Amino acid sequence: MPSLKALKNRIASVKSTKKITKAKQMVAAAKLRRAEERARESRPYTERMEGVLANLAASAKDNPNAPALLRGTGADKTHLLIVATADKGLCGGFNSSIVRLARERIVKLQGEGKTVKIITVGRKGNDQLKRLYGELIVWKTNFVEIRQIGFKEAQEIASKVLSMFDAGEFDVATLFYGRFKSVVSQVPTAQQIIPAVAPEGVETPDLKGAVYDYEPEEDAILKALLPRYAAVQVFRALLENVASEQAASMSAMDNATRNAGDMIDKLTLQYNRARQAQITKELIEIISGAEAL
Amino acid sequence: MADKLHFNLVSPEKELFSGDVDMVEAPGVEGAFGVLPNHAPFMTVLLPGVVKVKTGGDEKRIFVRGGFAEVTPLGLTILAEEAIPVADLSRDMIAERIKNAEQDLADADATLETKLAAETTLTRMKELQAAL
Numbered sequence: 001m002p003s004l005k006a007l008k009n010r011i012a013s014v015k016s017t018k019k020i021t022k023a024k025q026m027v028a029a030a031k032l033r034r035a036e037e038r039a040r041e042s043r044p045y046t047e048r049m050e051g052v053l054a055n056l057a058a059s060a061k062d063n064p065n066a067p068a069l070l071r072g073t074g075a076d077k078t079h080l081l082i083v084a085t086a087d088k089g090l091c092g093g094f095n096s097s098i099v100r101l102a103r104e105r106i107v108k109l110q111g112e113g114k115t116v117k118i119i120t121v122g123r124k125g126n127d128q129l130k131r132l133y134g135e136l137i138v139w140k141t142n143f144v145e146i147r148q149i150g151f152k153e154a155q156e157i158a159s160k161v162l163s164m165f166d167a168g169e170f171d172v173a174t175l176f177y178g179r180f181k182s183v184v185s186q187v188p189t190a191q192q193i194i195p196a197v198a199p200e201g202v203e204t205p206d207l208k209g210a211v212y213d214y215e216p217e218e219d220a221i222l223k224a225l226l227p228r229y230a231a232v233q234v235f236r237a238l239l240e241n242v243a244s245e246q247a248a249s250m251s252a253m254d255n256a257t258r259n260a261g262d263m264i265d266k267l268t269l270q271y272n273r274a275r276q277a278q279i280t281k282e283l284i285e286i287i288s289g290a291e292a293l
Numbered sequence: 294m295a296d297k298l299h300f301n302l303v304s305p306e307k308e309l310f311s312g313d314v315d316m317v318e319a320p321g322v323e324g325a326f327g328v329l330p331n332h333a334p335f336m337t338v339l340l341p342g343v344v345k346v347k348t349g350g351d352e353k354r355i356f357v358r359g360g361f362a363e364v365t366p367l368g369l370t371i372l373a374e375e376a377i378p379v380a381d382l383s384r385d386m387i388a389e390r391i392k393n394a395e396q397d398l399a400d401a402d403a404t405l406e407t408k409l410a411a412e413t414t415l416t417r418m419k420e421l422q423a424a425l
Binding site: 038044045049052154212221228 | 301303304305306308323333334335338370372374
């Protein structure tokens with residue numbers, strides 16, 4: 001049985017933990033709103049881009065001279081995994097679940113005798129992966145010093161990836177991130193970005209029999225479009241990641257706050273019992289002392 | 294003016310313009326072009342420059358840094374990498390871009406493509422600077 005003093009200290013400490021988690025939860029809720037807003041604002045661009053690409057890719061499919069970014073290198077030997085996670089913890093299993101998905105993929109690819117290279121985006125993913133696969137990480141980046149992720153950061157990552165592709169350093173690139181399904185559900189997702197997968201289920205406008213006029217010709221447009229499409233995909237993944245991180249953080253902190261509340265109740269009960277027991281004990285001592293006289 | 298052109302201008306970070314207009318002028322890679330309602334399906338790459346949006350007697354000018362324009366029967370869509378209304382553009386910003394482009398051009402390691410891109414940007418930005 002802990003002493004009254006010890007119980008009192010523990011209650012005080014759990015109370016301050018509760019205050020911290022509560023504050024963190026509210027911060028996450030505010031940030032989540034902003035992140036969702038940004039994700040929504042970027043959607044029109046992505047959707048349009050997908051529409052345009054679907055259109056072009058359909059006509060370039062049978063073209064043997066299609067750019068390598070669409071067609072692939074023809075090999076399937078070296079895989080590049082881009083693992084995007086958050087820079088901060090305190091968001092439940094968010095980072096770990098992305099890393100776990102990536103790790104399963106690494107094990108599978110290595111089992112098939114393929115070479116794996118890793119790029120980590122965000123500090124947490126790097127921390128978790130470098131222990132096991134430190135020698136596979138070819139590049140890492142994080143946004144610790146950036147307040148708000150913009151298209152510029154996405155472009156930086158994309159241009160790094162593209163220059164590696166041009167140098168023939170990998171055949172297939174896959175992006176890992178936490179897709180934001182809803183506030184309570186974030187799904188770790190793997191998405192292949194190189195060779196580009198033409199988006200499916202995109203509605204292409206009915207041209208009413210007219211033929212597209214391309215200026216310059218289709219190939220040149222496709223060549224200019226594909227690197228941008230890669231950047232757009234990275235950008236979307238980063239935005240979704242931010243939203244997912246905040247959502248995960250919010251629910252993790254909500255749980256923590258509730259747990260702290262339960263613990264305070266339990267400890268207070270224990271404290272009151274101990275206090276009563278002590279009073280009873282003192283009373284018995286006084287009474288039995290008086291009887292003895 | 295029964296017919297209007299539906300025009301969308303989107304950048305990765307947000308949608309800048311969406312609505313019905315009379316005419317849009319944009320800087321295409323093979324020359325500037327104008328789009329009126331009922332234009333044939335058409336697609337082109339854009340150079341950095343100013344997009345002019347005309348509605349009635351009103352003209353809106355928006356600077357875009359590269360991107361794509363697509364005309365479908367539904368209207369015109371411009372996917373800009375970056376778009377800033379000309380009114381919000383400052384001389385300092387342009388000067389900075391000119392400096393960046395000059396640096397790229399002076400960079401000995403840069404590939405031919407980067408240099409070409411930098412040179413185009415440089416010319417376009419200087420034109421813009423003169424126009425302001």
